[in-house]
Amino acid sequence: MGGQKFSDFAPPSKCTDRPSAKKRLYQVWRGRNKFLCGGRLVFGPDAGSVLLSTVLIGGPALTFCIKMLLRISELDFLYGRIVLAGGFILTFLALSFLYMTAARNPGIVPRNNRPPVDFEVESVRSLDWASCGTPSFKIPRTKDVIVNGHTVKVKFCDTCLLYRPPRASHCSVCNNCVQRFDHHCPWVGQCIGVRNYRTFFCFVTTSTVLCIYVFTFSLLNLLEKPGPLWRNMSDDTVSVSLIVYCFISVWFVGGLSVFHSYLVSTNQTTYENFRYRYDRKENPYNRGIGQNIKEIFFSKPVVTRINFREWVNEADFHVQSISRKFSADFIGTNGKLDLELGVIGKDGKPFPGILQNLDYKGIEESLKKPKGGKVIVDPFVLPSDQDDKYTTGDSFTDEDRSEFSSERTSSAVLGR
Numbered sequence: 001m002g003g004q005k006f007s008d009f010a011p012p013s014k015c016t017d018r019p020s021a022k023k024r025l026y027q028v029w030r031g032r033n034k035f036l037c038g039g040r041l042v043f044g045p046d047a048g049s050v051l052l053s054t055v056l057i058g059g060p061a062l063t064f065c066i067k068m069l070l071r072i073s074e075l076d077f078l079y080g081r082i083v084l085a086g087g088f089i090l091t092f093l094a095l096s097f098l099y100m101t102a103a104r105n106p107g108i109v110p111r112n113n114r115p116p117v118d119f120e121v122e123s124v125r126s127l128d129w130a131s132c133g134t135p136s137f138k139i140p141r142t143k144d145v146i147v148n149g150h151t152v153k154v155k156f157c158d159t160c161l162l163y164r165p166p167r168a169s170h171c172s173v174c175n176n177c178v179q180r181f182d183h184h185c186p187w188v189g190q191c192i193g194v195r196n197y198r199t200f201f202c203f204v205t206t207s208t209v210l211c212i213y214v215f216t217f218s219l220l221n222l223l224e225k226p227g228p229l230w231r232n233m234s235d236d237t238v239s240v241s242l243i244v245y246c247f248i249s250v251w252f253v254g255g256l257s258v259f260h261s262y263l264v265s266t267n268q269t270t271y272e273n274f275r276y277r278y279d280r281k282e283n284p285y286n287r288g289i290g291q292n293i294k295e296i297f298f299s300k301p302v303v304t305r306i307n308f309r310e311w312v313n314e315a316d317f318h319v320q321s322i323s324r325k326f327s328a329d330f331i332g333t334n335g336k337l338d339l340e341l342g343v344i345g346k347d348g349k350p351f352p353g354i355l356q357n358l359d360y361k362g363i364e365e366s367l368k369k370p371k372g373g374k375v376i377v378d379p380f381v382l383p384s385d386q387d388d389k390y391t392t393g394d395s396f397t398d399e400d401r402s403e404f405s406s407e408r409t410s411s412a413v414l415g416r
């Protein structure tokens with residue numbers, strides 16, 4: 001899959017040496033990911049659901065295999081062994097694809113510790129910002145980027161402090177921007193993005209095949225036995241349970257397989273499909289079914305843009321987290337200086353420019369006097385999970401709303 005290159009943001013400061021104050025990036029990472037094996041395996045925050053998925057897939061599949069193993073002497077020599085091996089192989093593949101999807105960095109975009117250079121401060125303001133009343137900061141909320149001859153708007157992510165690459169979106173569950181964001185899968189406990197979509201697709205399709213496989217051979221087990229079917233059913237409750245379980249499950253996994261096959265053939269993500277369904281915009285990434293399949297399944301794997309094991313300056317990440325907390329606290333304390341400010345001041349750490357030049361008074365007023373009686377929320381000053389409220393399912397409308405409201409609040413808060 002082609003990941004668009006974006007060079008207008010600088011990655012977090014890197015260093016190759018290892019002084020004692022340094023930490024590995026995964027140890028200070030501000031996303032909600034969980035890491036194993038020293039940052040080599042990257043999971044989502046709800047990684048525990050992988051265990052549930054393992055039980056839901058592996059439980060019935062292994063029950064089927066054990067059942068076949070017990071019956072193998074009654075069956076034709078070749079038939080029994082082939083069916084048994086097929087069951088084991090499909091179970092192994094489905095679970096392997098599940099773990100490969102869950103433990104892989106989905107394509108997280110490296111965060112910035114500071115806003116990119118595009119953020120021009122129009123006039124230099126004193127550090128005594130609390131006494132200043134006139135805002136002097138201009139932030140372009142979106143940028144136009146040309147993709148395959150189409151103009152695509154990319155938005156600025158207030159949490160990651162960067163312009164999202166085209167097709168990237170901020171996952172509110174993981175609190176990261178993810179390249180070619182598809183959705184956050186609660187069954188895998190991980191974002192599905194540019195780097196794990198293939199294995200996710202393989203996981204869904206092999207699960208569907210496994211479901212049909214267990215259903216078919218469990219039904220044959222009942223039909224092949226001599227005697228009336230109803231008596232066989234009452235004698236073999238395991239096969240009946242497997243048939244019912246697979247019949248219900250196949251609608252779910254089979255539906256997902258069909259849906260993602262359609263997405264692959266049209267080169268859409270789940271997010272784009274829901275987001276732009278009613279916009280009737282032309283999909284700039286659709287290059288014909290053959291090229292789309294080639295791009296998604298046969299292009300070079302996208303290399304990760306983050307090395308979670310690299311050594312970083314812990315202080316860089318600390319400053320930003322404090323300043324974000326400060327910005328939230330500040331509004332809550334009605335413009336009074338918070339303790340956090342003192343901490344930063346004593347350490348001699350400057351506020352990031354973005355905070356020095358914000359008109360906090362304006363922010364407060366915009367929160368107090370919402371237009372149309374509704375609180376206008378500017379994502380710039382709220383905790384990151386207020387940013388893009390995309391979760392799997394149906395909550396796309398919040399971003400739609402924020403697109404319209406962000407311009408209002410940006411001009412109210414950040415403009416002149």
Ligand SMILES: [Zn+2]
Nearest residue numbers: 157160170177
């Ligand atoms: Zn982001």
Ligand SMILES: [Zn+2]
Nearest residue numbers: 171174184191
């Ligand atoms: Zn996620």
